[in-house]
Amino acid sequence: MSAIKIYVPRDAAARSLGADGTAEAILTEAARYGISVQLIRNGSRGMLWLEPLVEVETAAGRVAYGPVNAADVPGLFKANFTSGNAHPLAHGLTSEMPYLKNQERLTFARAGITDPVSLSDYLQHDGFRGLRAALKMSPADIVAAVTDSGLRGRGGAAFPAGIKWKTVLGAAGPQKYIVCNADEGDSGTFSDRMIMEGDPFVLIEGMTIAGIATGATHGYIYLRCEYPDAHKALNEAIASAYSEGYLGADIQDSGKRFDLEVRLGAGAYICGEETALLESLEGKRGQVRFKPPLPALQGLFGQPTVINNVITLASVPIILDKGAEHYRTFGMGRSRGTLPLQLAGNIKHGGLVEKAFGLTLREVLYDIGGGSLSGRPIRAVQVGGPLGAYLPESQFDTPLDYEAFAGIKAMLGHGGIVVFDDSVDMAAQARYAMEFCTVESCGKCTPCRIGSTRGVEVIDRMVSGDNPVKQEVVLRDLCETMVHGSLCAMGGLTPYPVISALNHFPEDFRTRKTNALNA
Amino acid sequence: MSTSPKRVIPIKVERASTLSPADQASVGAICERLKTLPGALLPILHEVQGALGYVPDDAIPLIASALNVTRAEVHGVVTFYHYFRTHKPGRHVLQLCRAEACQAVGGAALEAHAKRSLGIDFHGTTADGAITLEPVYCLGNCALGPAALLDDQLQGRVTCDRFDALVAAARKGV
Ligand SMILES: Cc1cc2nc3c(=O)[nH]c(=O)nc-3n(C[C@H](O)[C@H](O)[C@H](O)COP(=O)(O)O)c2cc1C
Numbered sequence: 219m220s221a222i223k224i225y226v227p228r229d230a231a232a233r234s235l236g237a238d239g240t241a242e243a244i245l246t247e248a249a250r251y252g253i254s255v256q257l258i259r260n261g262s263r264g265m266l267w268l269e270p271l272v273e274v275e276t277a278a279g280r281v282a283y284g285p286v287n288a289a290d291v292p293g294l295f296k297a298n299f300t301s302g303n304a305h306p307l308a309h310g311l312t313s314e315m316p317y318l319k320n321q322e323r324l325t326f327a328r329a330g331i332t333d334p335v336s337l338s339d340y341l342q343h344d345g346f347r348g349l350r351a352a353l354k355m356s357p358a359d360i361v362a363a364v365t366d367s368g369l370r371g372r373g374g375a376a377f378p379a380g381i382k383w384k385t386v387l388g389a390a391g392p393q394k395y396i397v398c399n400a401d402e403g404d405s406g407t408f409s410d411r412m413i414m415e416g417d418p419f420v421l422i423e424g425m426t427i428a429g430i431a432t433g434a435t436h437g438y439i440y441l442r443c444e445y446p447d448a449h450k451a452l453n454e455a456i457a458s459a460y461s462e463g464y465l466g467a468d469i470q471d472s473g474k475r476f477d478l479e480v481r482l483g484a485g486a487y488i489c490g491e492e493t494a495l496l497e498s499l500e501g502k503r504g505q506v507r508f509k510p511p512l513p514a515l516q517g518l519f520g521q522p523t524v525i526n527n528v529i530t531l532a533s534v535p536i537i538l539d540k541g542a543e544h545y546r547t548f549g550m551g552r553s554r555g556t557l558p559l560q561l562a563g564n565i566k567h568g569g570l571v572e573k574a575f576g577l578t579l580r581e582v583l584y585d586i587g588g589g590s591l592s593g594r595p596i597r598a599v600q601v602g603g604p605l606g607a608y609l610p611e612s613q614f615d616t617p618l619d620y621e622a623f624a625g626i627k628a629m630l631g632h633g634g635i636v637v638f639d640d641s642v643d644m645a646a647q648a649r650y651a652m653e654f655c656t657v658e659s660c661g662k663c664t665p666c667r668i669g670s671t672r673g674v675e676v677i678d679r680m681v682s683g684d685n686p687v688k689q690e691v692v693l694r695d696l697c698e699t700m701v702h703g704s705l706c707a708m709g710g711l712t713p714y715p716v717i718s719a720l721n722h723f724p725e726d727f728r729t730r731k732t733n734a735l736n737a
Numbered sequence: 738m739s740t741s742p743k744r745v746i747p748i749k750v751e752r753a754s755t756l757s758p759a760d761q762a763s764v765g766a767i768c769e770r771l772k773t774l775p776g777a778l779l780p781i782l783h784e785v786q787g788a789l790g791y792v793p794d795d796a797i798p799l800i801a802s803a804l805n806v807t808r809a810e811v812h813g814v815v816t817f818y819h820y821f822r823t824h825k826p827g828r829h830v831l832q833l834c835r836a837e838a839c840q841a842v843g844g845a846a847l848e849a850h851a852k853r854s855l856g857i858d859f860h861g862t863t864a865d866g867a868i869t870l871e872p873v874y875c876l877g878n879c880a881l882g883p884a885a886l887l888d889d890q891l892q893g894r895v896t897c898d899r900f901d902a903l904v905a906a907a908r909k910g911v
């Protein structure tokens with residue numbers, strides 16, 4: 219009999235709950251029972267509350283068990299789970315689980331299914347088909363396909379990717395660059411991490427296509443140093459792409475060159491801002507540059523540079539493979555395609571959900587997310603990272619669409635959804651937003667650097683009851699100054715979480731809750 | 738600073754480097770290997786911190802001269818980035834997530850417990866030299882918070898009990 223395939227994710231989130239121990243226990247028990255097992259360390263399927271999620275391949279498909287701790291493994295073997303048998307931890311066929319089945323996985327099509335660092339697995343699952351298509355096209359046609367797909371930057375600003383590429387294609391320079399923004403600093407976001415760990419080749423493929431489309435022959439992935447697992451997976455994948463001729467001087471005998479390397483950040487949120495990132499790549503302090511010049515014209519080392527988020531670039535291969543039309547059939551309004559949402563914080567079914575734009579927040583929170591983890595009512599949700607607004611229940615029917623969010627002074631950003639139950643103290647959250655700005659400001663402009671410190675002080679005075687009416691006027695005025703007097707969105711958007719908290723939850727600013735949990 | 742040629746600049750006697758010869762050699766080798774990379778400074782600092790556990794003040798002149806930049810520039814970069822540290826850490830570094838998604842599931846209580854039980858504040862090292870505690874803003878484990886990074890291993894659902902167990906295991910380990 220051939221070996222039974224068992225999948226245990228190598229994803230950092232799964233490993234954070236003991237996946238390595240689970241994998242080890244499976245091998246030990248298999249040896250004890252004399253069962254021949256092929257253990258595959260796949261990416262995560264994204265159902266993070268079930269991690270470590272173990273899958274067994276059966277004739278009917280892959281059967282899921284989770285969460286499986288090392289201590290559960292002997293019981294699973296006793297119940298003959300290697301044949302896909304019933305067990306209290308069993309969930310049936312993975313592909314039929316509603317959380318997954320109802321998703322529209324384009325960018326994450328392979329994540330969790332394949333061995334992330336196996337190039338042959340990647341090829342067997344439609345890998346490098348986008349690159350093959352691109353190699354037969356002219357650069358202008360590749361750029362046109364990306365433009366027609368409607369793909370907008372997934373890093374936060376939602377700028378159309380095709381337009382950026384077109385600028386770089388048209389720019390002259392001795393050396394152009396593709397820079398992947400893998401700084402993923404927003405709290406509540408982990409889709410970049412999951413694709414880099416779960417399907418690193420798709421990012422390599424997307425960056426290579428970007429290179430061919432714009433005439434850039436060198437790429438950098440600027441990866442935050444908080445992601446050691448992603449670093450490992452990327453380096454393994456890059457090494458095998460080189461050895462199989464998918465990177466290097468002559469990509470698949472096309473005569474085209476593309477080189478790629480990973481560079482590590484060093485724990486500075488501002489280095490996610492594109493010009494600060496470029497400074498950092500050049501070996502300097504991560505200070506924001508004035509624009510113009512646009513990075514597309516004078517970016518890394520003064521050369522024309524495409525800088526895109528991980529998910530933006532990882533969405534390119536499927537666009538080239540299946541066509542721009544296919545991609546743009548998903549979505550609503552000017553938000554085309556899919557957005558990998560990240561359900562985080564106090565949520566029962568936290569994880570990665572890739573869906574076409576247009577779902578309402580309420581559907582995501584309750585139908586998909588299952589409500590709060592604590593079982594208490596959901597009181598506030600922060601979407602779009604630390605610079606995103608806090609939304610109260612009355613705004614939960616907003617559809618997930620860039621323009622709809624902008625319409626309520628909120629932002630979709632990188633698609634992180636952080637859920638808080640009714641024990642949250644919104645004045646404390648507003649204070650934290652200001653505090654975060656003091657820690658992470660690059661220091662270039664006064665409203666951001668000093669204003670945020672003043673913001674913390676004003677909120678402290680407000681909640682301590684020190685002339686709160688006057689303090690509120692000062693706080694709003696200060697926020698106004700930060701919005702208008704900041705060079706980048708760090709200082710310019712920090713007021714959004716602050717003001718939204720103040721507007722929607724004014725009661726929390728009146729008196730300091732003494733014990734939030736007993737309130 | 739004035740650059741007038743007439744100004745007399747007093748000579749300051751440099752104190753001797755406190756780096757051990759082995760550490761000096763190791764910093765020198767890293768610089769030699771990486772200095773021709775475009776934008777070499779961050780890769781060099783990462784490797785120095787990887788090798789020595791921190792970027793000692795006395796490594797800065799070595800790096801500056803290898804890259805042909807001023808010490809002030811190198812110092813400016815080292816101090817800009819939260820990840821680089823200029824003091825030797827404990828045997829293990831524990832980074833605790835302070836960001837919103839972890840706050841939503843008890844991050845602040847865990848932070849208080851961590852500081853109290855270790856008897857240190859952020860950036861501090863326990864008296865036995867076992868643990869250095871650092872704040873971090875998101876580890877990408879936001880669906881399974883509170884999160885922490887113990888050396889290079891991500892941790893999820895870190896309750897106070899699990900925190901104590903992690904610390905105890907780390908203390909026993911080395
Ligand atoms: C303070 C700040 C932090 C940012 N952090 C990130 C980040 O971590 N990742 C990211 O992709 N974009 C981030 N951005 C957005 C980038 O500046 C830029 O818009 C993006 O990299 C462009 O890629 P895209 O068009 O593919 O989204 C940040 C912006 C600001 C102002």
Ligand code: SF4
Pocket residue numbers: 488506658659660661662663664666667704705706707708709710
């Ligand atoms: S707003 Fe803040 S982070 Fe942005 S450039 Fe100004 S000081 Fe730097």
Ligand code: FES
Pocket residue numbers: 405406407834835836837838839840874875876877878879882883884
């Ligand atoms: S907010 Fe703590 S891991 Fe992301």
